[in-house]
Amino acid sequence: MSTDTHAPFDEKPETPRASGELIRLERVTKRFGDHTVLDNLDFSVDAGKHVTLIGPSGSGKTTILRLLMTLLKPDEGVITVDGQQLFPAPEKQVREVRKKIGMVFQQFNLFPNMTVLRNITEAPVTVLGMSKDAAEERARELLEMVGLTDHLDKHPAQLSGGQQQRVAIARALAMQPKVLLLDEVTSALDPELVAGVLDVLRDIARSTDITMLCVTHEMNFARDISDQVLMFDSGRVIEAGPPEKIFSEPEHDRTREFLSAVL
Amino acid sequence: MNWDWGAVADFMPHFWDGLLVTLQVLAIGSVISFVLGLVWALLMRVPSRWVTWPVGTVTEFVRNTPLLVQLFFLFYVMPEWGLTLSALTTGVIGIGLHYSTYTMQVYRAGIEAVPVGQWEAATALNLPMRRTWTAVILPQAVRRVVPALGNYVIAMLKDTPILMAITVLEMLGEAQLFARETFQFTEPLTVIGVAFIVISYLASLALRALERRLVH
Numbered sequence: 217m218s219t220d221t222h223a224p225f226d227e228k229p230e231t232p233r234a235s236g237e238l239i240r241l242e243r244v245t246k247r248f249g250d251h252t253v254l255d256n257l258d259f260s261v262d263a264g265k266h267v268t269l270i271g272p273s274g275s276g277k278t279t280i281l282r283l284l285m286t287l288l289k290p291d292e293g294v295i296t297v298d299g300q301q302l303f304p305a306p307e308k309q310v311r312e313v314r315k316k317i318g319m320v321f322q323q324f325n326l327f328p329n330m331t332v333l334r335n336i337t338e339a340p341v342t343v344l345g346m347s348k349d350a351a352e353e354r355a356r357e358l359l360e361m362v363g364l365t366d367h368l369d370k371h372p373a374q375l376s377g378g379q380q381q382r383v384a385i386a387r388a389l390a391m392q393p394k395v396l397l398l399d400e401v402t403s404a405l406d407p408e409l410v411a412g413v414l415d416v417l418r419d420i421a422r423s424t425d426i427t428m429l430c431v432t433h434e435m436n437f438a439r440d441i442s443d444q445v446l447m448f449d450s451g452r453v454i455e456a457g458p459p460e461k462i463f464s465e466p467e468h469d470r471t472r473e474f475l476s477a478v479l
Numbered sequence: 480m481n482w483d484w485g486a487v488a489d490f491m492p493h494f495w496d497g498l499l500v501t502l503q504v505l506a507i508g509s510v511i512s513f514v515l516g517l518v519w520a521l522l523m524r525v526p527s528r529w530v531t532w533p534v535g536t537v538t539e540f541v542r543n544t545p546l547l548v549q550l551f552f553l554f555y556v557m558p559e560w561g562l563t564l565s566a567l568t569t570g571v572i573g574i575g576l577h578y579s580t581y582t583m584q585v586y587r588a589g590i591e592a593v594p595v596g597q598w599e600a601a602t603a604l605n606l607p608m609r610r611t612w613t614a615v616i617l618p619q620a621v622r623r624v625v626p627a628l629g630n631y632v633i634a635m636l637k638d639t640p641i642l643m644a645i646t647v648l649e650m651l652g653e654a655q656l657f658a659r660e661t662f663q664f665t666e667p668l669t670v671i672g673v674a675f676i677v678i679s680y681l682a683s684l685a686l687r688a689l690e691r692r693l694v695h
């Protein structure tokens with residue numbers, strides 16, 4: 217992927233993206249105790265698309281990301297990523313398929329015992345077998361992209377929340393995933409730090425062909441970057457469509473209620 | 480009661496011998512308890528009852544029986560089973576083993592205190608389990624528990640005189656031997672009392688310095 221071809225800020229590019237289905241969930245059910253979070257859910261995401269999941273809290277959006285990252289296991293159903301089954305699958309295959317997926321967390325989850333640089337190079341070196349030099353060079357490029365080149369020898373605790381989250385984005389991208397899962401990545405940030413993180417993500421959405429699956433409450437951001445918006449309610453997709461349609465003329469009452477509450 | 484500096488001077492050569500033994504017991508005993516405690520703590524996380532049940536039972540047993548009984552057992556019973564070790568070796572192993580059952584709980588608390596997000600980030604980056612432990616979880620867990628481990632070092636120091644019971648001549652043993660021969664109790668006991676305070680104090684200073692280095 218190229219990170220140096222920046223399109224102008226206010227223009228949605230028509231760059232051809234990798235096509236075909238990348239993620240598929242079939243009849244996925246997830247329960248926590250008696251509570252069914254995802255109910256027989258089917259949905260798929262095409263390669264290169266930016267999909268935003270919206271909906272009230274508890275509607276199962278984050279659960280989908282966590283299932284894809286294998287932080288949770290579904291009770292029923294099949295999950296396929298890039299043609300390979302992620303669930304059910306033997307551990308060895310899970311490890312293989314998981315390489316294609318990266319995640320950025322609400323709470324950043326940087327490793328506090330490592331420098332910024334080492335946070336980014338750790339996995340490429342130990343998982344992908346990159347040389348330390350190559351991994352560091354790549355880390356520097358990524359840090360430049362997220363605007364943090366001066367901070368590579370610092371520890372996470374010395375950075376602001378916004379800076380930490382940008383490091384976490386660089387860390388996820390360093391593994392060169394095909395899919396980037398973004399789990400409410402600005403929810404834990406002070407308001408003045410949100411824009412910096414969202415700009416970085418817009419930049420990535422525009423300049424790479426990475427597939428994004430994004431849970432957010434930032435509706436303007438969702439409108440900007442999304443190819444498709446999925447409205448969740450009680451573990452089901454109740455409405456799906458391009459952002460212009462979902463945000464301007466939602467069909468479903470629940471969508472209208474939700475949007476009027478958050479916009 | 481008269482204070483006799485002459486007795487102090489006479490005792491000092493014995494004192495140095497005892498001090499050396501006490502410090503050896505403390506240093507090696509601490510290392511054993513740190514390493515073994517970590518081993519217990521990690522074994523207790525193995526998702527198999529065939530591992531956790533025996534480890535849990537043995538460590539619970541050791542933690543809840545007196546150190547003195549364990550030392551007697553190691554010193555007098557093990558030779559009958561064909562394992563004869565010197566008194567000092569027996570004492571170091573006994574005290575290290577005993578304290579490992581405490582340090583294991585310290586490690587457990589430290590491991591559990593590492594936020595679940597750290598595990599999740601390690602999974603998201605596909606780090607192998609071993610690497611997750613060595614590079615992510617343990618460095619954070621150990622850093623958190625250094626103060627608690629240090630307290631056990633000081634507690635262990637205060638338990639070293641128990642080794643006298645299996646003929647190890649640490650500081651108290653030397654003091655008692657000296658007192659028996661000279662009938663002068665005040666001076667040797669005072670000297671070793673002061674020595675215990677000084678060692679504890681130096682240990683706690685070293686510990687605080689270590690904590691400061693770890694928390695940056």
